[in-house]
Amino acid sequence: MPHPPTGAAVPAWLRPILVIVGALAAGALLVAPMAAMEPRDLPLAVVNLDQGFTTPQVTVEAGKQVAEAVSTNDMDGLVAWQQLDSQAALDEALADNDVYAALVVPADFSESQVMAQQGAGAAAPLTLIVNEGKHPMVTAQLSASLGGLAPAGLPVEIVTEAYHEIPEAIGLTATILPMVFMILVYIVAYAGGITVRGALPLDGAVTTAASQPAHRVRRALLQLGIAVCAAIVTGATATWVLTLFAPDLTFHVAGAVTFLAIAAFALMTVVIGSVNWLGMGGMVVPVGILLLGLGTANMPFEFLPAFWQDLVYPWNPLRFLAEGSRALLFQDAGWWNAATPALVLTGLVGAVLVLSSVFTPRGRSRSRRRPERSPSGPCPRLSA
Numbered sequence: 001m002p003h004p005p006t007g008a009a010v011p012a013w014l015r016p017i018l019v020i021v022g023a024l025a026a027g028a029l030l031v032a033p034m035a036a037m038e039p040r041d042l043p044l045a046v047v048n049l050d051q052g053f054t055t056p057q058v059t060v061e062a063g064k065q066v067a068e069a070v071s072t073n074d075m076d077g078l079v080a081w082q083q084l085d086s087q088a089a090l091d092e093a094l095a096d097n098d099v100y101a102a103l104v105v106p107a108d109f110s111e112s113q114v115m116a117q118q119g120a121g122a123a124a125p126l127t128l129i130v131n132e133g134k135h136p137m138v139t140a141q142l143s144a145s146l147g148g149l150a151p152a153g154l155p156v157e158i159v160t161e162a163y164h165e166i167p168e169a170i171g172l173t174a175t176i177l178p179m180v181f182m183i184l185v186y187i188v189a190y191a192g193g194i195t196v197r198g199a200l201p202l203d204g205a206v207t208t209a210a211s212q213p214a215h216r217v218r219r220a221l222l223q224l225g226i227a228v229c230a231a232i233v234t235g236a237t238a239t240w241v242l243t244l245f246a247p248d249l250t251f252h253v254a255g256a257v258t259f260l261a262i263a264a265f266a267l268m269t270v271v272i273g274s275v276n277w278l279g280m281g282g283m284v285v286p287v288g289i290l291l292l293g294l295g296t297a298n299m300p301f302e303f304l305p306a307f308w309q310d311l312v313y314p315w316n317p318l319r320f321l322a323e324g325s326r327a328l329l330f331q332d333a334g335w336w337n338a339a340t341p342a343l344v345l346t347g348l349v350g351a352v353l354v355l356s357s358v359f360t361p362r363g364r365s366r367s368r369r370r371p372e373r374s375p376s377g378p379c380p381r382l383s384a
Contacts, residue, residue, distance in 0.1 A: 032305070050066075097133075167249065180242070181238060188264060194271060196227060202220065224354055234261065270285060296313055297322035324343065
């Protein structure tokens with residue numbers, strides 16, 4: 001006699017509504033960072049190298065005047081100025097990508113101002129150094145908006161220079177190249193993880209219960225081994241695709257292959273480990289990473305709403321994949337850059353998920369043989 005269902009099924013009319021609500025919620029998570037973005041506190045530096053100039057009547061410190069005037073102009077909260085006092089401090093800030101741009105007052109600024117007022121030459125210009133490689137989305141706009149920073153009353157020119165310069169031939173493509181890297185690697189890692197887990201389930205082809213523990217360990221190690229090979233192929237293929245998108249861009253090819261392989265392995269093992277532990281319900285982990293990470297990875301930290309800054313940005317692997325891609329493409333970095341340690345840690349977490357899943361009971365019942373039915377068929381009903 002068939003057993004009645006143990007739980008209430010979802011009514012057929014309700015299922016499409018739930019699907020639509022779920023799709024809308026997923027779409028909202030994808031676009032929320034962009035829809036609610038509020039650029040603020042972009043880190044900029046002003047560097048006063050001016051030595052001052054003393055005349056018989058007065059000591060002129062025009063550089064100090066410029067630095068103070070610029071530092072108080074936060075453009076309604078858009079920028080946050082920090083004052084640096086040496087070339088070494090500026091070099092370090094640019095190398096570490098701590099600032100998007102820096103306004104530099106030269107050492108002879110006061111002297112040149114005095115001489116210019118006496119008709120003995122031109123005033124030394126200020127230099128605006130724009131860190132183009134930090135985030136092309138931001139720096140493309142900064143050059144124009146920072147051109148009028150000089151305080152009123154000082155006849156001074158501002159000359160713009162590029163740090164980590166992006167070739168003009170690439171243009172706006174620079175803003176999407178890291179996203180191409182990120183999406184390509186994520187899709188391959190997602191599909192690869194599902195394929196590996198489907199082809200090599202932990203309990204596949206088990207013949208006896210006694211052999212099952214060792215068999216599960218071998219399967220988990222084989223999953224990791226295939227993930228390593230697939231990740232290397234992914235890194236090489238993604239790098240090749242990049243050369244097609246941006247033939248004018250110079251970057252470390254071997255470094256790009258290695259970095260993208262690390263990222264692909266990290267994402268792939270998270271997929272495999274999650275599904276090993278939870279079955280197909282484990283896909284909520286990589287899908288959640290995508291929904292929360294797509295906007296986070298594409299936008300500068302200073303553009304993100306508070307929720308994404310505080311609770312998503314610090315851990316999401318896609319953000320590290322995008323940042324590492326920008327470092328490779330625009331900052332002359334190699335495979336080991338500021339984003340690599342986080343992806344290595346993600347890969348270790350994914351490997352631990354895969355290996356530890358051998359201790360889960362999931363799937364063991366499927367490997368046991370069902371008891372055979374009696375050849376004589378069902379037992380005859382006894383008459384009263």
